[in-house]
Amino acid sequence: MRLLIKGGRLIDPFNHIDAIQDLLVEDGKIRSRGNALDDSGCEIIDASGKIVCPGFIDIHVHLREPGFEYKEDIASGTRAAACGGFTTVCCMPNTEPVIDNEAVVGFVREKARKVGIVNVLPVGSISKKQAGLELSEIAELVTAGCVAISDDGKPVMKANIMRNALDYAKMFGLPVLSHCEDLNLVNGGLMHEGYYSTIYGLRGIPAAAEEVMVARDIILARLTGGHLHICHASTAGSMALVRQAKAEGLNVTCEVTPHHLTLSDEIIDGYDADTKVNPPLRSEEHLLALREALLDGTVDCIATDHAPHHFEAKDCEYELAACGISGLETAIAVIMDKLVRPGLLDIKDMVKLFTSGPAGVMGIDKGSLEEGKSADITIIDSEIVKTVDPRTFKSKGRNTPYKGMELQGWPCMTLVNGVLVAQNGEIVLKK
Known part of the structure; x- marks a missing residue:
């Protein structure tokens, strides 16, 4: 499976990266980073205006x-x-x-x-x-x-x-x-x-x-x-x-x-x-x-x-x-x-x-977008504004002092081993 995350702001402190780049994922691994990557046979995620980070x-x-x-x-x-x-x-x-x-x-x-x-x-x-x-x-x-x-x-x-x-x-x-x-x-x-x-x-x-x-x-x-x-x-x-x-x-x-x-x-x-x-x-x-x-x-x-x-x-x-x-x-x-x-x-x-x-x-081998590493990726939309509502939590615990508080800047996509598991606060992976 090939996945191309296009046009996002890649921030990877481990590799000192902060740039608008594409990210190619193949078979659950980070395959390459750069601009104008070949998207043939790829599923495309448009990350324009969003922040693409290591998981x-x-x-x-x-x-x-x-x-x-x-x-x-x-x-x-x-x-x-x-x-x-x-x-x-x-x-x-x-x-x-x-x-x-x-x-x-x-x-x-x-x-x-x-x-x-x-x-x-x-x-x-x-x-x-x-x-x-x-x-x-x-x-x-x-x-x-x-x-x-x-x-x-x-x-x-x-x-x-x-x-x-x-x-x-x-x-x-x-x-x-x-x-x-x-x-x-x-x-x-x-x-x-x-x-x-x-x-x-x-x-x-x-x-x-x-x-x-x-x-x-x-x-x-x-x-x-x-x-x-x-x-x-x-x-x-x-x-x-x-x-x-x-x-x-x-x-x-x-x-x-x-x-x-x-x-x-x-x-x-x-x-x-x-x-x-x-x-x-x-x-x-x-x-x-x-x-x-x-x-x-x-x-x-x-x-x-x-x-x-x-x-x-x-x-x-x-x-x-x-x-x-x-x-x-x-x-x-x-x-x-x-x-x-x-x-x-x-x-x-x-x-x-x-x-x-x-x-x-x-001491774990995580936390970077280095080529060859597991494609664990977090994508953040800094423009999303939501009010914290514990009733929507996937956790059984609803105990939060932030309830009712309006916050701006939320994760919008979470990928584990190259697979999209959550999007906009909802689980998309069936397991």
């Missing part, structure tokens, strides 16, 4: 299967990813049973092969059952197909466990994805500790609860030489620590989420449980520090931390509500509208943060 990658997604299929499953989660413009997702291990052994990894990979419509890469747990007491069999997880290890959803409170995880993971070239949170400092908090937590009468979570664990894990990365990746970094202090670690030459990377880049704790005034997330939405000063870190290269990638929940988990008092935002279907539009369109983030940098950036963190 977007989300390295932090909760697909919930096995065990919590009422929140999300691999079929619904990958459809949400495709409609959101993502061609590859890395799924977190806080399932039931936990992804801590070969059998569960095998289940996830086989289920993804059968019903998934984007690439699914499993992340194994650092500790058995995510209990934080004993390391998982890391070699077994690598052999089974895991691309990283993490206890995301729970912090690794024991420093010796994290040290050993970094040591063992280093032998396999595996990143350790750290959920940085000191539970003793969290102490039952519900939102960021500061002015608005006082005004709204909710117990606060200090920025230090994240920062002391970021500092600890960076010290352990220095000790071991392992690859430490900070998940969902949310504070100015975390950015300063990561920036310093990078300057020192340590193998430390980090991600930020669209919601921490665009929403502050002020919006919690209505006690809408869809604003409850972990780490919490921070104050304006932290939000601005994250944006600054995007520009100076401290942040390696944007990841959604897609955390879908069933209706009842959010339709309750703020104190009782589950933490998490269903973010796959809105992430690109949020960044396009809130950062790129106002000129706060260059479109080329935005594409890098969703493509070669996350691919580099995870």
